[in-house]
Amino acid sequence: GAVVSQHPSRVICKSGTSVKIECRSLDFQATTMFWYRQFPKQSLMLMATSNEGSKATYEQGVEKDKFLINHASLTLSTLTVTSAHPEDSSFYICSAQRGTFEDEQYFGPGTRLTVT
Amino acid sequence: AQSVTQPDIHITVSEGASLELRCNYSYGATPYLFWYVQSPGQGLQLLLKYFSGDTLVQGIKGFEAEFKRSQSSFNLRKPSVHWSDAAEYFCAVGAGDTGNQFYFGTGTSLTVIP
Numbered sequence: 078g079a080v081v082s083q084h085p086s087r088v089i090c091k092s093g094t095s096v097k098i099e100c101r102s103l104d105f106q107a108t109t110m111f112w113y114r115q116f117p118k119q120s121l122m123l124m125a126t127s128n129e130g131s132k133a134t135y136e137q138g139v140e141k142d143k144f145l146i147n148h149a150s151l152t153l154s155t156l157t158v159t160s161a162h163p164e165d166s167s168f169y170i171c172s173a174q175r176g177t178f179e180d181e182q183y184f185g186p187g188t189r190l191t192v193t
Numbered sequence: 194a195q196s197v198t199q200p201d202i203h204i205t206v207s208e209g210a211s212l213e214l215r216c217n218y219s220y221g222a223t224p225y226l227f228w229y230v231q232s233p234g235q236g237l238q239l240l241l242k243y244f245s246g247d248t249l250v251q252g253i254k255g256f257e258a259e260f261k262r263s264q265s266s267f268n269l270r271k272p273s274v275h276w277s278d279a280a281e282y283f284c285a286v287g288a289g290d291t292g293n294q295f296y297f298g299t300g301t302s303l304t305v306i307p
Contacts, residue, residue: 081236109293120197120283120297121237170236174293182293184229184236 079105081173083185090161090192098156098188100171106151107173111182112144115168127154161192195220195288199298206274207306214269214301216258216284225287226267227295228258232280240282243267244292254278279305 080103090096100110109128113121125146127133133146143165145157154173158165168189172182198217206212218224225244229237241252248260258269267284284298 111293111295113295113297118300120299121295123294123296126289126294172237172295181239181242182295184238186234186236 079103079173079175079181079183081107081171081183081185083169083171083188085188086186087189088191090190092162092192093160095157095159096161096190098158098169098171098190100154100156100173100185102152102173102183105173105175105183107154108151108176109174110148110154111172111174112146112154112156113170113172115170115187117168121170124156158190161190163192166190166192195224195286195296197284197286197296197298199282199284199301201301202299203302203304205304205306208276209273212269212271212274212278212303214282214284214303216267216269216298217265218267218284218286219265220286220288224267225292226258226260227285227287228252228256228267228269229283229285229297230280231283231300237283240269274303274305276305276307279303 082101084099112124115121124139125133125135127148135141148154170187172184174182196219227242228240240256241250243250243260283300285295
């Protein structure tokens, strides 16, 4: 099956700094990538949808200036949490999809962000 | 607005027993429905999906789910649970113009006892 990786798997940063999370589709080209946020014992919440070469579409309530998403190539999307605060601490998960909606979304293993 | 409800936060079953995980959805159009399993340290894995057609869907690892439009439900079942099935299970509805914007339920944690 298709593999999606995320890097780093865990990151700790100080309040006020920025942190970048990478999402890569290792063996396929992803026309669409998605970013989710998961709180402990809670569901995944869709943050944004990004298509290669175009601006990401953010879900209502997600600050686009705080969570910068770049989908520079068909195999790489990045999420940058800018000026991080402790409330941004969470588990961030990406997924990648090859083509149409009928294609499966493949999920990365997630990145645990802790802001101190 | 679309939403997904998984009423059972946690379920414990004995190995070999049958399993049913409940999922109810709210969506204005014909839904695309999915069940995923999440194991620690691993990405979500698709168990099965429903787009259209036969309302009883077969998935991997012996799982199946039945779409019932009248009840707005998409319950996941397995006739005989294995210890390796212990994990977190998420139901999701695919929304948006292309149906690939997923909205997940809160998940059901499954414990399997010997």
